Amino acid sequence: MKRPAVFIDRDGTINEQMGYINHISRFVLLPGVPETVRLLNEKGFLAIVVTNQAGVARGYSNMELIHEVHALLEKSLKKEKASLDGIFFCPHHPLGVVPEYARECDCRKPKTGLIEQAQRAFDIDMPRSFVVGDRCNDVELAHRAGIRGILVKTGYGMGEIEHVLPKKRERPDHIAQDLLHAVRWILEGN
Ligand SMILES: [Mg+2]
Ligand SMILES: [Zn+2]
Numbered sequence: 001m002k003r004p005a006v007f008i009d010r011d012g013t014i015n016e017q018m019g020y021i022n023h024i025s026r027f028v029l030l031p032g033v034p035e036t037v038r039l040l041n042e043k044g045f046l047a048i049v050v051t052n053q054a055g056v057a058r059g060y061s062n063m064e065l066i067h068e069v070h071a072l073l074e075k076s077l078k079k080e081k082a083s084l085d086g087i088f089f090c091p092h093h094p095l096g097v098v099p100e101y102a103r104e105c106d107c108r109k110p111k112t113g114l115i116e117q118a119q120r121a122f123d124i125d126m127p128r129s130f131v132v133g134d135r136c137n138d139v140e141l142a143h144r145a146g147i148r149g150i151l152v153k154t155g156y157g158m159g160e161i162e163h164v165l166p167k168k169r170e171r172p173d174h175i176a177q178d179l180l181h182a183v184r185w186i187l188e189g190n
Helices: 033-042 065-078 113-121 135-142 159-165 179-187
Strands: 005-008 045-054 086-090 132-133 148-152 175-177
Touching: 005 113, 033 045, 033 065, 033 148, 033 175, 033 179, 045 113, 065 086, 065 135, 086 113, 113 159, 135 148, 148 159, 148 179, 175 179
Parallel strands: 005 045, 005 132, 045 086, 132 148, 148 175
Antiparallel strands: none
16 A cells, blocks of 8 residues: 655754765754654555765765664664654765765755665555655755655754755745654645
8 A cells, every 4th residue: 555755864853964974973863753643653654765965976984874863763763662764865076985885866956866776665646645854955865756855953954944945946846844844734735
């Protein structure tokens, strides 16, 4: 049976925006995130993280650290009886220095490759799905994938609203205080 998904950005939406997470100590979960993911679990939504991690291509971090961070994220959620259905990330960047990852790809947001990867892994009810993130790029990702995008005010959100959004034709379908409020708005039936 098809299920709707909430595609959730990572840095600035799930955890504190700290620039590159180049050490596990820089991964700090935002308040309310486990409860929010649990709410999605209970309501039958797939909770899927989609994140650009160009630090890998740039040599600021590596795959091992990415997996360490995601293991910590999943452990922190599990403690609160919440779980993600998937984590999809893009390690690439065209200007990277690590040859394996230094390239144009089709998965760096706002390109839709990560959502397509998720669609191959799950039977997703796309018309009922959303992207939630703190950058206008996340809204653009949503619209390129033909779904609705919610901008949150955590992470880069406030600055994006002030400086980037006015120059964009793209409009978020909703602006929410944080991930919890975004998910509440989704569950209210929008
Ligand atoms: Mg972000
Ligand atoms: Zn990529």
